Amino acid sequence: xxxxxxxxxxxxxxxxxxxxxxxxxxxxxxxxxxxxxxxxxxxxxxxxxxxxxxxxxxxxxxxxxxxxxxxxxxxxxxxxxxxxxxxxxxxxxxxxxxxxxxxxxxxxxxxxxxxxxxxxxxxxxxxxxxxxxxxxxxxxxxxxxxxxxxxxxxxxxxxxxxxxxxxxxxxxxxxxxxxxxxxxxxxxxxxxxxxxxxxxxxxxxxxxxxxxxxxxxxxxxxxxxxxxxxxxxxxxxxxxxxxxxxxxxxxxx
Amino acid sequence: xxxxxxxxxxxxxxxxxxxxxxxxxxxxxxxxxxxxxxxxxxxxxxxxxxxxxxxxxxxxxxxxxxxxxxxxxxxxxxxxxxxxxxxxxxxxxxxxxxxxxxxxxxxxxxxxxxxxxxxxxxxxxxxxxxxxxxxxxxxxxxxxxxxxxxxxxxxxxxxxxxxxxxxxxxxxxxxxxxxxxxxxxxxxxxxxxxxxxxxxxxxxxxxxxxxxxxxxxxxxxxxxxxxxxxxxxxxxxxxxxxxxxxxxxxxxxxxxxxxxxxxx
Numbered sequence: 001x002x003x004x005x006x007x008x009x010x011x012x013x014x015x016x017x018x019x020x021x022x023x024x025x026x027x028x029x030x031x032x033x034x035x036x037x038x039x040x041x042x043x044x045x046x047x048x049x050x051x052x053x054x055x056x057x058x059x060x061x062x063x064x065x066x067x068x069x070x071x072x073x074x075x076x077x078x079x080x081x082x083x084x085x086x087x088x089x090x091x092x093x094x095x096x097x098x099x100x101x102x103x104x105x106x107x108x109x110x111x112x113x114x115x116x117x118x119x120x121x122x123x124x125x126x127x128x129x130x131x132x133x134x135x136x137x138x139x140x141x142x143x144x145x146x147x148x149x150x151x152x153x154x155x156x157x158x159x160x161x162x163x164x165x166x167x168x169x170x171x172x173x174x175x176x177x178x179x180x181x182x183x184x185x186x187x188x189x190x191x192x193x194x195x196x197x198x199x200x201x202x203x204x205x206x207x208x209x210x211x212x213x214x215x216x217x218x219x220x221x222x223x224x225x226x227x228x229x230x231x232x233x234x235x236x237x238x239x240x241x242x243x244x245x246x247x248x249x250x251x252x253x
Numbered sequence: 254x255x256x257x258x259x260x261x262x263x264x265x266x267x268x269x270x271x272x273x274x275x276x277x278x279x280x281x282x283x284x285x286x287x288x289x290x291x292x293x294x295x296x297x298x299x300x301x302x303x304x305x306x307x308x309x310x311x312x313x314x315x316x317x318x319x320x321x322x323x324x325x326x327x328x329x330x331x332x333x334x335x336x337x338x339x340x341x342x343x344x345x346x347x348x349x350x351x352x353x354x355x356x357x358x359x360x361x362x363x364x365x366x367x368x369x370x371x372x373x374x375x376x377x378x379x380x381x382x383x384x385x386x387x388x389x390x391x392x393x394x395x396x397x398x399x400x401x402x403x404x405x406x407x408x409x410x411x412x413x414x415x416x417x418x419x420x421x422x423x424x425x426x427x428x429x430x431x432x433x434x435x436x437x438x439x440x441x442x443x444x445x446x447x448x449x450x451x452x453x454x455x456x457x458x459x460x461x462x463x464x465x466x467x468x469x470x471x472x473x474x475x476x477x478x479x480x481x482x483x484x485x486x487x488x489x490x491x492x493x494x495x496x497x498x499x500x501x502x503x504x505x506x507x508x509x510x511x512x513x514x515x516x517x
Binding site for chain 2: 006009017105
């Protein structure tokens, strides 16, 4: 029974890794044999590739970092503040989190257009900073932290920032790692926003480069796909152990 | 008392940046979208009230898109959740080797879609069914389901099991009285999340077909909206965005309501 279990899981696991592995294998092939030609073409001849790669890095990094500065205080506020309508407000965040992009993208577009941020990097960055996912996850996690630490710190200091930095952040480290991985991967995976909010090619991301596949020869596509998934893969290797502990989303509200 | 009050005010202030951003980028523009859905066009701006809604609900493409979106919920979501349940059971109660395979199931969650559709396109050349999209949906979403369910299984304290076993409970009773009630809320949440994520499959589908007009069986609500976006048809777009948001709102609220009944 144990052996059967192990075999079934191994086979299933291989099936799930296969698409990634096959992408990697295809990237080293040209005309049916092993070759680095694709990588050479991409890295030495394809000049649009570099700005797009760095745009992807810039957007994802800025969004992830600034988002942390917004959602940690917000989740802390949700778990500490007492006011009427707090529960309803949190349910609103859950509903917003569940909304598909196709619903939120039109309001985003309308808002950005009025502010003159269409075709501007901030048009990509700002709405993503306020994505509600992190607030919901962190608030759920903070329900289980040790409140006595916070109480004790409050006797010492009146500064809410000191309480947060010395009392809360060390306790929610695991959750922060999980959220960083999730948010970064989400930003890295953006396709619709750069396509709809940006017109200037110099501002677009690597996902758009790969999406406009037909414009380039087949040789550079698989190498580009591989390079595109390396940054998230590295982040995944570092942080994936935190996912189960960090994302406690069973109970709603 | 005064200090307590002050602390509470400070905590409320912590919410402000997030609330402000949400209001500016989501809530206020959404109200404008709501307004767009009630007028005849951008220039004349006459109120037609539910005229756009009636038109949309009779639109053949909207109905096709709605049907396909519901089909994914009925077919792909149950398969996804059952598979995820089986895998997380293996992780929680299986041998060490089984737990090591976790890496493979969670990985797809972070892999960018644009990278992976290339291989999908070279494998699934037959586009007469929506099968490739369903498989892509399951492949991409199994990770988050497995993570949530495994967390639920491992949070059941071993001591509860031991105590029940000492009281003479057999394994059938153990699972029906302890395991199932304890993981039920998470299973429920996973189903809810997967339904909502099935609405988000547009990106995968769009990149796979590489066109705004996929075969009929894969024309989902998001295509309908995206195409209206490109046509800059604000009225249809606003109307279908509002309709979809109502649908998601109802699903989520029903979920929260059922879960609260469950807890009692």
